[in-house]
Amino acid sequence: MYAYDDFDADFVRARVAEFREQVNRRIDGSLTEDEFKPLRLKNGLYLQLHAYMLRVAIPYGTLNSRQMRQLAMIAERWDKGYGHFTTRQNVQFNWPKLKDVPDILDALADVEMHAIQTSGNCIRNVTADHFAGAAADEIEDPRPTAELLRQWSTDHPEFQYLPRKFKIAITGSPNDRAVTKAHDIGLRMVRNEAGEPGYEVIVGGGLGRTPMIGKTVRDFLPKADLLPYLEAILRVYNLAGRRDNKYKARIKILVHETGTEEIRAMIEEAFAEQKALFQAPPADLVARIEAAFAPPDFDNTQSLAFDRAQADDPVFRSFVETNVTEHRNPAYGIVSVSLKPVGGTPGDATADQMRVLADLAERYGHDELRVSHEQNIILPHVRKADIPAVHAELKKAGLATANIGLISDIIACPGMDYCALATARSIPIAQEIATHFDALKLERDIGPMKIKISGCINACGHHHVGHIGILGLDKAGVENYQITLGGDSTETATIGERTGPGFAAEDLIPAIEAIVETYLDLRHTADETFLDAYRRLGARPFKDAIYHEHRDNARAA
Amino acid sequence: MARQTHPQIVTANDLFEGDVIYLTASGDWSRDHGDAAVAHDGEEAERLLGIANAQPGRIVGAYLADVTIGPDGRPQPVHFREAFRTRGPSNYFHGKQAEA
Ligand code: SF4
Numbered sequence: 001m002y003a004y005d006d007f008d009a010d011f012v013r014a015r016v017a018e019f020r021e022q023v024n025r026r027i028d029g030s031l032t033e034d035e036f037k038p039l040r041l042k043n044g045l046y047l048q049l050h051a052y053m054l055r056v057a058i059p060y061g062t063l064n065s066r067q068m069r070q071l072a073m074i075a076e077r078w079d080k081g082y083g084h085f086t087t088r089q090n091v092q093f094n095w096p097k098l099k100d101v102p103d104i105l106d107a108l109a110d111v112e113m114h115a116i117q118t119s120g121n122c123i124r125n126v127t128a129d130h131f132a133g134a135a136a137d138e139i140e141d142p143r144p145t146a147e148l149l150r151q152w153s154t155d156h157p158e159f160q161y162l163p164r165k166f167k168i169a170i171t172g173s174p175n176d177r178a179v180t181k182a183h184d185i186g187l188r189m190v191r192n193e194a195g196e197p198g199y200e201v202i203v204g205g206g207l208g209r210t211p212m213i214g215k216t217v218r219d220f221l222p223k224a225d226l227l228p229y230l231e232a233i234l235r236v237y238n239l240a241g242r243r244d245n246k247y248k249a250r251i252k253i254l255v256h257e258t259g260t261e262e263i264r265a266m267i268e269e270a271f272a273e274q275k276a277l278f279q280a281p282p283a284d285l286v287a288r289i290e291a292a293f294a295p296p297d298f299d300n301t302q303s304l305a306f307d308r309a310q311a312d313d314p315v316f317r318s319f320v321e322t323n324v325t326e327h328r329n330p331a332y333g334i335v336s337v338s339l340k341p342v343g344g345t346p347g348d349a350t351a352d353q354m355r356v357l358a359d360l361a362e363r364y365g366h367d368e369l370r371v372s373h374e375q376n377i378i379l380p381h382v383r384k385a386d387i388p389a390v391h392a393e394l395k396k397a398g399l400a401t402a403n404i405g406l407i408s409d410i411i412a413c414p415g416m417d418y419c420a421l422a423t424a425r426s427i428p429i430a431q432e433i434a435t436h437f438d439a440l441k442l443e444r445d446i447g448p449m450k451i452k453i454s455g456c457i458n459a460c461g462h463h464h465v466g467h468i469g470i471l472g473l474d475k476a477g478v479e480n481y482q483i484t485l486g487g488d489s490t491e492t493a494t495i496g497e498r499t500g501p502g503f504a505a506e507d508l509i510p511a512i513e514a515i516v517e518t519y520l521d522l523r524h525t526a527d528e529t530f531l532d533a534y535r536r537l538g539a540r541p542f543k544d545a546i547y548h549e550h551r552d553n554a555r556a557a
Numbered sequence: 558m559a560r561q562t563h564p565q566i567v568t569a570n571d572l573f574e575g576d577v578i579y580l581t582a583s584g585d586w587s588r589d590h591g592d593a594a595v596a597h598d599g600e601e602a603e604r605l606l607g608i609a610n611a612q613p614g615r616i617v618g619a620y621l622a623d624v625t626i627g628p629d630g631r632p633q634p635v636h637f638r639e640a641f642r643t644r645g646p647s648n649y650f651h652g653k654q655a656e657a
Pocket residue numbers: 413414415416419420421422423454455456457458459460461
């Protein structure tokens with residue numbers, strides 16, 4: 001893992017001291033709210049529906065046990081005993097008091113963490129594949145690149161006041177677990193014909209009000225050209241991106257309105273200028289970053305414990321089926337810990353659970369944890385022989401839900417239970433869906449199914465790329481839910497199609513059930529996933545099922 | 558100004574704690590929606606909002622919210638968003654509802 005050098009540490013401490021001063025000035029009345037708001041947002045502090053919310057950056061979702069324990073301490077000491085892990089691989093505290101926030105930021109700085117650039121029109125926390133450095137399908141670990149981008153983008157003077165926020169995601173695997181096609185810039189690590197490493201560069205993806213799949217502007221960008229090329233993209237966007245209309249200010253709109261060819265030409269022209277002026281990052285810095293992500297010392301001792309536990313314990317077997325992914329080292333597994341217990345709040349973990357996860361990482365996981373954009377926690381390097389013990393500990397902590405990738409592994413944004421921008425609630429819908437399908441005992445029969453729920457058009461819950469997407473709306477003062485189908489967040493990314501009129505909360509679950517039943521009836525074989533069946537069948541049978549059977553219940557959109 | 562169809566109250570967030578508060582008839586703030594001073598016309602609503610906005614060292618983001626008057630004579634929220642704000646999140650029993 002990357003460790004701060006003196007410059008990083010001093011920089012973060014200085015920012016906390018500066019913010020402490022700003023909070024004091026707000027409290028003593030020398031700053032108005034209008035003056036203070038941009039300053040607090042620069043430090044990740046929002047004012048939400050019921051309270052302040054502090055968004056803490058977890059760079060590319062990677063953290064160690066010491067950091068996780070500190071998050072637990074913060075949750076207990078200054079919040080209500082839990083934290084919320086988000087689709088941006090960050091963590092949010094929902095109840096801090098204004099006067100405590102500088103102390104929280106100091107506590108974060110103690111473990112090399114901060115809340116800088118988790119808000120505002122700047123380059124946000126860079127996200128990456130949560131299996132980075134561990135996945136069997138990986139070409140190369142994307143985290144050294146992500147860390148380089150973090151250092152490059154943090155406090156970058158030219159990119160602090162972009163037209164809008166800017167999000168970069170990176171994957172090192174052909175199987176995209178980082179949703180690269182729905183980011184302002186998506187980077188996919190590839191090799192050219194000569195076997196040299198580089199990046200496919202995708203620009204102009206994004207969800208929200210105008211969802212778009214990004215366009216590839218470079219099939220192969222040599223590694224050494226990355227920073228000048230990204231500077232070129234950002235420069236083009238900073239100059240040509242729309243500032244007249246907040247809803248049209250993202251780079252996806254610029255790409256769409258300008259056209260991919262034209263944008264590519266503009267980027268290449270800016271790149272030619274940039275490259276000539278650009279100094280490559282010092283080799284010792286790059287070497288230091290790469291060394292920080294060297295694979296851990298794997299222990300290849302063979303053991304039969306894993307196979308034996310699977311043979312003996314069906315509960316463990318089903319946990320392995322869903323929650324353990326192939327590791328690049330055959331003696332190891334990647335353990336995904338679900339933060340989606342049936343009926344729970346997706347992404348929430350209590351302080352005690354965070355400490356259990358920290359202990360497990362320290363004891364069995366080479367001291368590494370990851371936050372996935374699907375709001376789960378990953379132990380990326382666990383010896384297979386230790387997975388039964390890890391499972392037993394997770395069970396005791398209420399963390400052993402075996403549902404990764406299944407219908408109850410739902411992404412749900414905070415919605416109107418917390419978020420000031422929401423038009424409806426998301427969390428109770430996720431809770432109801434999980435509880436309903438748990439009662440039907442259909443989850444494993446249904447197989448891979450991604451339900452994603454957002455409480456407003458901003459789409460933090462990624463509903464556009466859910467196999468079943470749900471968007472909460474306000475229809476004349478009543479919560480109403482619109483369904484999209486066929487979305488996909490992977491390398492075959494697709495924006496889901498709206499089925500038609502939305503549903504009142506009480507009619508939504510029957511509609512979801514009708515969609516699932518239609519799939520179960522019409523799939524060719526049990527191996528045909530919902531997404532494959534939808535792509536083969538199209539929307540019609542699903543629409544018929546939800547609108548014919550529930551026509552009376554559908555509300556006009 | 559939009560045509561007013563309901564009586565209104567002034568609500569905001571407390572600067573220090575962040576929690577939801579309501580302007581009372583004495584110009585003070587209560588965490589209980591039922592304590593809010595009710596404006597029955599636009600002029601009174603603007604007057605109450607003015608009182609709130611004169612307290613920037615105490616509150617953030619004051620605005621007018623529609624209410625109806627309940628059988629007990631106290632204001633009740635019209636919109637579900639405002640109803641949630643009176644209680645706190647619905648996923649756990651915490652927030653305002655747990656402290657009431
Ligand atoms: S999608 Fe909307 S409701 Fe959900 S967290 Fe984002 S802004 Fe809030």
